[in-house]
Amino acid sequence: MVGPKYSRPSAPVAPTFKEAPADAQATDGWRMAHPADQTPRGAWWEIYGDQQLDALEKQIEPANQTLKIAEANFRQARAAIGYSRSFEAPTVGVGPSISAVRDSAHQPYFSTALANNGGGDMTLPAEASWEIDLWGRIRRGVTAAREQAQASAADEASVRLSLHADLALDYFELRSADAQKRLLDDTVQAYSKALQLTENRYHGGVDPKAVVDQARTQLQDAQVLDSDVMVARAQYEHAIAILIGKPPATFSLPPMPLNTSGPNLPPAPVVLPSELLERRPDIAAAERRMAAANEQIGIAQAAYYPTLSLSALAGFQGTSALNWLNWPSRFWAVGPGLSDTLFDAGRRHASKQMAEAGYDATVATYRQTTLSAFQEVEDNLAVLKILSTESHQQRTATSAAEETLHLFQNRYEGGVDTYLQVVTSQTTALNNERNDIDIRRRELDASVLLIKAIGGNWTTAQLPKV
Numbered sequence: 001m002v003g004p005k006y007s008r009p010s011a012p013v014a015p016t017f018k019e020a021p022a023d024a025q026a027t028d029g030w031r032m033a034h035p036a037d038q039t040p041r042g043a044w045w046e047i048y049g050d051q052q053l054d055a056l057e058k059q060i061e062p063a064n065q066t067l068k069i070a071e072a073n074f075r076q077a078r079a080a081i082g083y084s085r086s087f088e089a090p091t092v093g094v095g096p097s098i099s100a101v102r103d104s105a106h107q108p109y110f111s112t113a114l115a116n117n118g119g120g121d122m123t124l125p126a127e128a129s130w131e132i133d134l135w136g137r138i139r140r141g142v143t144a145a146r147e148q149a150q151a152s153a154a155d156e157a158s159v160r161l162s163l164h165a166d167l168a169l170d171y172f173e174l175r176s177a178d179a180q181k182r183l184l185d186d187t188v189q190a191y192s193k194a195l196q197l198t199e200n201r202y203h204g205g206v207d208p209k210a211v212v213d214q215a216r217t218q219l220q221d222a223q224v225l226d227s228d229v230m231v232a233r234a235q236y237e238h239a240i241a242i243l244i245g246k247p248p249a250t251f252s253l254p255p256m257p258l259n260t261s262g263p264n265l266p267p268a269p270v271v272l273p274s275e276l277l278e279r280r281p282d283i284a285a286a287e288r289r290m291a292a293a294n295e296q297i298g299i300a301q302a303a304y305y306p307t308l309s310l311s312a313l314a315g316f317q318g319t320s321a322l323n324w325l326n327w328p329s330r331f332w333a334v335g336p337g338l339s340d341t342l343f344d345a346g347r348r349h350a351s352k353q354m355a356e357a358g359y360d361a362t363v364a365t366y367r368q369t370t371l372s373a374f375q376e377v378e379d380n381l382a383v384l385k386i387l388s389t390e391s392h393q394q395r396t397a398t399s400a401a402e403e404t405l406h407l408f409q410n411r412y413e414g415g416v417d418t419y420l421q422v423v424t425s426q427t428t429a430l431n432n433e434r435n436d437i438d439i440r441r442r443e444l445d446a447s448v449l450l451i452k453a454i455g456g457n458w459t460t461a462q463l464p465k466v
Contacts, residue, residue, distance in 0.1 A: 001136025002305065003298020006291050009363050011370040013273045019381035044456050045168050047266040048444075052256065053171050056244060060163050063245025067163060070156040077145070077152035078466055084145040087138045090130035090310075097123050122324040125315035125331075132310065137302035144295035147288045149466045154285035157458050161281060163243060165452040169445055170239045172258070176441035177233035179257040183433055184226035191219040191426070194409075198419060211419040218423055222430070260440045265384075265447050271454050273374060279455030280373050284463065286366040293359040300352040306340035376453035383446040391439050398432040405429045 045057050061067060099121045133139055195215040201207040241251035277283055314332035318324030341348070405425040411417040 001139060001298060003136065003140065003301040004294060006294040008287060009290070009366070011277065011367050012374075013277070013370070014374070015273070017273060017374075017378055017381055019378045019385060042457060044451050045164060045448075048168075049266070050171075052253070053168065056171060056240060057164055057167055059244040060167060061160070064163055064243060065245060067156070067159055070152075070159040074149065074152040074156050077149040078464075081142065081145045081149055081466055084138075084141045087131065087141065088133065090128050092126065092128045094124070094126050094315075096125070097121075120319045121317070122319070122321065123315065123317045124324070125313055125317075128312045130310045132308040134308055135302035135305045137299050140295040140298040140302070144292040144299070146466050147292040147295070150463045151285045151288035151292065153464050153466075154281040154288060157281035157462065158285065161452055161456045161458060164456070165448050167240060167243045168448045170236045170243070172441055172444040172448070174233055174236040174240065174253065175256050175258040176437055177229055177236065178255045179260065179437045179440075180229045180434060181226065181233065181255065182257045183430075183437065184222060184229060187222045187430055188219065188226050191215070191222050194422070194426075195219050197413070206415070207419065214419055214423050218426060258437060258440055258444075260436045265443055273377075276373055276377065276454060277370065278460045279458060280369075280453075281455060281458050283366070283369050283373055284460050286362070286369045288463075290359070290362040290366050293355070293362040296355040297352065297359055300348070300355040303341075303348045303351065306338050309337045309339075311335065311337060373453065377450065380446045380450035380453055384443065384450065387439055387443045387446065391443065394432065394435050394439050398429070398436050401425070401429040401432040 043054070043057065045053055101119060101121060102117060131138065195212070195218075198207055198212045198215040202209060202212050237251070237253055238248040240253070241248040244251075271279060277287075312332070312334040314330070316325050316329045317331055318326065318329045323329055405422070405428070408417055408421045408425045412419055412422045
């Protein structure tokens with residue numbers, strides 16, 4: 001076989017992730033991912049312990065149309081292997097024909113004495129041809145098709161991973177919107193009572209009309225936020241419906257507010273950077289396409305060498321149905337053929353240059369995909385680490401804001417402070433409570449994205465042996 005032998009090029013890999021905890025085993029919320037660990041291997045989303053999420057995730061694979069496209073692409077790529085492999089065997093065909101021919105007596109340079117009333121020609125040939133793969137062109141074509149099929153299988157795994165992650169993200173966004181809705185419903189109710197209090201004090205001559213206007217404005221602002229949050233909820237519900245292959249009009253989820261004071265996030269799996277190359281399906285797909293591109297260089301190189309073919313022809317030929325299939329009517333021919341291109345004005349050279357440039361592009365794509373994977377892991381490790389601290393800070397701030405609001409409400413009712421202090425403390429408390437929900441949502445999103453960034457439960461061992 002002529003051409004370069006494939007060897008996977010190096011990729012920029014660091015010994016550890018910068019944002020990972022120093023001791024992943026001993027730090028709460030982290031643990032190393034190993035083949036024998038307790039993380040659910042097939043359904044990674046089960047670590048969140050949400051039965052509704054589990055039920056939705058199970059509906060993706062049988063119904064999602066994007067995944068069906070990826071599956072069909074893999075079947076097409078796998079069928080291409082059989083097509084390429086067929087060139088390794090001889091091609092056999094038949095071409096029976098029946099004809100009657102009469103030569104014209106007036107054709108140029110033709111003796112009229114040879115003219116006749118026509119003759120029959122009945123032929124039943126069987127022909128076989130076989131190209132001897134001297135230089136590996138056919139074998140490299142089969143190998144390239146096999147590697148493209150594995151790349152397509154990795155693409156399918158990447159699509160499946162993305163769809164499951166997108167569903168988890170949309171689900172947590174929807175539950176966050178439900179939590180915001182519950183908070184704003186409670187806020188509207190509390191502001192309505194505050195407005196009633198200010199109106200009573202106004203009618204009693206205690207407060208001026210401006211205080212009532214402030215309370216009414218505060219209530220109306222909360223009502224606007226309460227209505228607006230339903231826009232995002234509806235969009236996330238529709239997105240979930242599409243992911244599980246249902247029309248949005250036939251799908252709905254009951255409100256399920258996110259619990260900001262619930263248990264900590266499940267332990268997030270952490271891997272070494274070198275292991276990431278084996279766990280990410282998009283990296284595996286880029287590596288397989290790189291191997292296929294290497295085979296194209298060998299195919300282009302083989303074009304410089306002669307092509308050797310074996311051909312055989314056998315059958316029966318007669319002038320009528322009576323003598324067509326008689327033993328004396330048999331004929332056959334067999335022999336090798338050698339062909340080579342002596343001059344093509346640089347066509348083969350250009351083809352090889354194109355193949356080499358294509359391979360260089362796949363190498364750069366592979367390395368860039370690897371770098372992007374490292375970035376995704378580092379980003380989400382940093383987000384989880386920072387949000388863990390921010391979450392504690394926010395809970396403390398929320399408690400302080402609620403205590404301040406309670407204090408100013410009592411002082412206002414006792415006539416010590418103006419209602420402006422109550423309005424300010426209400427706004428601060430609401431913002432802090434909404435931040436509590438938002439930080440919890442961001443933690444869950446980062447957790448899902450981290451699992452996606454390390455490839456979920458996938459490894460290159462799952463590539464089909466096509």
